[in-house]
Structure formats: structure tokens, C-alpha cells
Amino acid sequence: MRCPFCGHSDTQVKDSRPSEDGLTIRRRRFCPECNSRFTTFERVHLRELTVLKKNGERRVFDREKIAKSIQMAMRKRPIDADVVEQVISKIVRELESQGEGEIPSTLIGEMVMDGLKELDKVAYIRFASVYKNFTDAKDFEDFVDSLEKITKKKK
Secondary structure, X not given: OOOOOOOOOOOEEEEEEEOOOOOEEEEEEEOOXXXXXXXXXXXXXXXXXXXXXXXXXXXEOOHHHHHHHHHHHOOOOOOOHHHHHHHHHHHHHHHHOOOOOEEEHHHHHHHHHHHHHHHOHHHHHHHHHHHOOOOOHHHHHHHHHXXXXXXXXXX
């Protein structure tokens, strides 16, 4: 593993431990060249996935795009980073275990919305505003009203 600070190619693992969900290994590394420390995560990758975009374009699935979208929606929200990581891992596991190599981008968006809905309502609305392309305040109002109706039905 290359050092992200100096580029030295021979870093050392100082500590390894499983994450809380048991699906990743967290490794603390040390660079003997510049004495820096950094963390890497190791995950199981079940299969190569391709994302089928709305315009027909195909792209290699990138877990980090989901992570960035969720982290942006969760910005300044009081949710632990490990909980967010568990949601991301759950979505990726579900996608990999579906048996399909090609995944529609709309399915990924819906899965992210479902994960955020359970995690934090504000983050859910933030993500929905971008995903559903809200254009004015009325769009927000309608969405929040529909969310409230669903919440009332569950009670």
C-alpha cells in the first residue's frame, strides 16, 4: 500500500480489527519513510456491477458515489459515521447479492432514499430534493406532506 503522504510503496500494518458490522477490516498503517499514519479499509467485493443510467449509458459501479451522496445529505446531522457506513454497506451488499450484473441507477437512488428514510428524515428530504429534482418550495412542501401522511398511517 502506497503512503498517501509521500508515495512510499512499502507501508506497514500496525493494527487490524474488524468494523462494528463485521463486513470490513480496518487497518492502521505506518510509513517508515515519512513517519505518517493512516487508515485503510478492506471489504469483500462479490461481483463487478455496471450501472445503467437513465440516458442508456453504462458505468462501472462506484461505491464511493453512494458514500459521497449519503455523506452530503447527512452533513451536519447528529448521526454517527459508523451508522452511515453500515447503511452504505447494506445497500452495496443488497446490490451485489441480487444476481444482476447490470443495475438501473433508479434502483440505486431508491435504495439510498430508503436507507436515509430510516436513518434521518432531514437527510432523506435533502437527498430527495436532488434525486427528484425539486425546482421550487412547492416541491418540498408536497414531498414533506406525503412523508407526513405515510408517517401517520404507520402509527
